[in-house]
Amino acid sequence: MDVQRVILIAALALVSYLMVLQWNEDYGPAQQPQQQQTATVSAYGDSNSQPVSELPLASDANQDADVPVSGQEAVATPVDSNKLISVRTDVLELLIDPKGGDVIHAALPEHESALSSGQSFVLLEQNANRTYVAQSGLVGQDGPDANSEGRPVYTSAQSEYTLEGDSLTVDLNLNTETGVQITKRFIFQQGQYDVAVEYLVNNTGAEPFDAVLFGQIKRDGTADPSQQTSMGMQSYLGAVFSTAENNYQKVDFGDMDEERFKATSPDGWVAMVQHYFLSAWIPAPGAEYTYQSRKINGQYLVGFLSPSFTVAPGQEQTVSATFYAGPKDVDQLEQIAPNLELTIDYGWLWWIASPLYMLLKWIHSVVGNWGLAIIGITILVKAALFHLNAKAFKSMAKMRKFAPEMTRLKELYGDDRQKMSQEMMKLYQKEKINPLGGCLPILVQMPVFIALYWVLMESVELRHAPFFGYIQDLSQMDPYFILPILMGATMFIQQMLNPTPPDPMQAKMMKMLPIIFTFFFLWFPAGLVLYWLVNNMLSIAQQWVINKQIESGEAKD
Known part of the structure; x- marks a missing residue:
């Protein structure tokens, strides 16, 4: 029965993928058309x-008066x-x-x-x-x-x-x-x-x-004839x-x-x-x-x-x-x-975006490919925020490790919320768990992510810049949606490494996020999706290592 279910899910995913491809061809955002050679006319x-x-x-x-106009x-x-x-x-x-x-x-x-x-x-x-x-x-x-x-x-x-x-x-x-x-x-x-x-x-x-x-x-x-994507923030x-x-x-x-x-x-x-x-x-x-x-x-x-x-x-x-x-x-x-x-x-985060752009440009001068430059700057940004991310991942790993104990306390004191809160606090203090530890570092690094998003959006160098294979324009959407699907898959893997939210409704919403984000990113420029994909892959690697350390008791606070 399980094998049949896997086959049905795989077939449904394949059919859905083909339907999205056809929908995009018929109704999706059109590629920028070639500009028509129209007869030039005098302005006057x-x-x-x-x-x-x-x-x-x-x-x-003195030019003090308003500028008047007259005639037709x-x-x-x-x-x-x-x-x-x-x-x-x-x-x-x-x-x-x-x-x-x-x-x-x-x-x-x-x-x-x-x-x-x-x-x-x-x-x-x-x-x-x-x-x-x-x-x-x-x-x-x-x-x-x-x-x-x-x-x-x-x-x-x-x-x-x-x-x-x-x-x-x-x-x-x-x-x-x-x-x-x-x-x-x-x-x-x-x-x-x-x-x-x-x-x-x-x-x-x-x-x-x-x-x-x-x-x-x-x-x-x-x-704007040079606005090549209809999704996301607009220039x-x-x-x-x-x-x-x-x-x-x-x-x-x-x-x-x-x-x-x-x-x-x-x-x-x-x-x-x-x-x-x-x-x-x-x-x-x-x-x-x-x-x-x-x-x-x-x-x-x-x-x-x-x-x-x-x-x-x-x-x-x-x-x-x-x-x-x-x-x-x-x-x-x-x-x-x-x-x-x-x-x-670059918006109000220009003071972060400007040095990020200079770094992106320098990496490109070394590697000679803007797609590799995006991967390079993602790695460097991730390295700069390594310790901040580590704190967040350690907090989530501990929450994941002690999730069964938290569930037991909830079942034991479910009718007495005050007692349950007291026991939860004792557990947090004993195991040095900070329930907000996974949130604050993520909020701190969000300005960096948004600034890098604008750098990739505003860099004319990415216009018609090829990556590898079928991706010949990093400023355009992935024509086969491979990068968005991989990005969604990495989000799903990240969720598997995170603790399940105690609220059932919240847990269901979290399970829907990879699907929602995948659909949202389908028409994003390939360069931006590449950034998020690489960022997710690096986060998965770091979080997996920290989870193993927490489970084996090797991690230090």
């Missing part, structure tokens, strides 16, 4: 369109791709619209849109499906972007540029009717995702030239401002729906953040800037305004800012601007 329409209401207006040097926003219309300016570096593929000189497309060739797709991940784009662009210009009294006829149309020496050395300069030129020559210059560096954007103003006219530099990011409310999607008063302030789309954000600060930056990637404007240091958010016609705009500057007749002046479009690479972000690396959001 043709040169005869009406003034664009989304641009900030700066009427005074121009409807985006398809444009001839030959009119756009293409720029290629080793890490960036950009399209610049001559009208306004805005970046309306940014692809990252070092990061695929989907595993083995052969297509670059597209961060910025302007098409029928999605709007996410970087805008900049000169507004104010004489700024060409404040012209009632619409955005200025720049000219360039060529329509295609390719980085062939250490740096590449792309100049867009504009001659105004007042005799002011403006060059909008983009400077690219090899291996760098940050782009220097300079405005060289040469006033050959007879009147002073007054203007204000602005930079802003425009995005619609579409979902932040929205804007972030860094000012002298608050070096990291989130302003999400819901906040912008309710009210505008506005702050004045020396230096600082503004960014639009999503899972693994971000775009940011960092104005040149040494001035007082106005930072703001707005929502216009369903589009979210975040950006900065510089102080007003004046170029006298016969004089030249340069104003500048830096634009970043790329991954959350801590090394580059730290070099670009203070606090920009905080966009790699």
Whole structure:
């Protein structure tokens, strides 16, 4: 009869596993689709369109007033791709619209849109499906972007540029009717995702030239295309401002729906953040800037305004800012601007997560595989908490060893709770058992586990990083659920090594936990499940040794 029951349970488990596989194929979280090649459209329409209401207006040097908008926003219309300016570096593929000189497309060739797709991940784009662009210009009294006829149309020496050395300069030129020559210059560096954007103003006219530099990011409310898992904690999607008063302030789309954000600060930056990637404007240091958010016609705009500057007749002046479009690479972000690396959001446990990330990165530099690096950091964390875990396991082992005696006391004094409590306390004191000893150490180490969880979630290095065998992307779920099932099995083994709770209802709930956690982890990224699996295996080994020592009387308190 027992053999038949084992066979039936095994068959039921196999059928359930196959059903889960089929359910996931039909209804489970879809893999990130390859990004469609959609016709790029101008952010502003043709040169005869009406003034664009989304641009900030700066009427005074102090920027005290709210940023007003007027008129109707121009409807985006398809444009001839030959009119756009293409720029290629080793890490960036950009399209610049001559009208306004805005970046309306940014692809990252070092990061695929989907595993083995052969297509670059597209961060910025302007098409029928999605709007996410970087805008900049000169507004104010004489700024060409404040012209009632619409955005200025720049000219360039060529329509295609390719980085062939250490740096590449792309100049867009504009001659105004007042005799002011403006060059909008983009400077690219090899291996760098940050782009220097300079405005060289040469006033050959007879009147002073007054203007204000602005930079802003425009995005619609579409979902994060780089969020590759729908289970567990989700990465932040929205804007972030860094000012002298608050070096990291989130302003999400819901906040912008309710009210505008506005702050004045020396230096600082503004960014639009999503899972693994971000775009940011960092104005040149040494001035007082106005930072703001707005929502216009369903589009979210975040950006900065510089102080007003004046170029006298016969004089030249340069104003500048830096634009970043790329991954959350801590090394580059730290070099670009203070606090920009905080966009790699580890939450309130950042002070634990940051050193854990550095340790993970160092292990990877030694072993060369991110899956092995996860195993390595799990072992090191477990070793650091070895004595803390040992206390918990010893307490549970003693509870397990004396469980029959506790059951006897419960049966003997079941009707007299006070007497039973007294006898239990005598047993605890005699055998040096701390009933809470297994709880407190676990609570102490939980912050470390949560911090490591966020490190694995926020590390762009794990995106499309292979492990071994069929696991080719540690940031995606295990397609065959092998790791979650093994993780659930290890949880079940751990329960067998622990004392059975005296409360029957609690005991039944504990037996259900491995099943619940297995189902919960089915769609977690493989890297996170690998961490929990290795952690459970190490805990089983330590707990088994301690249980044997307690049972043989060899363990010391």
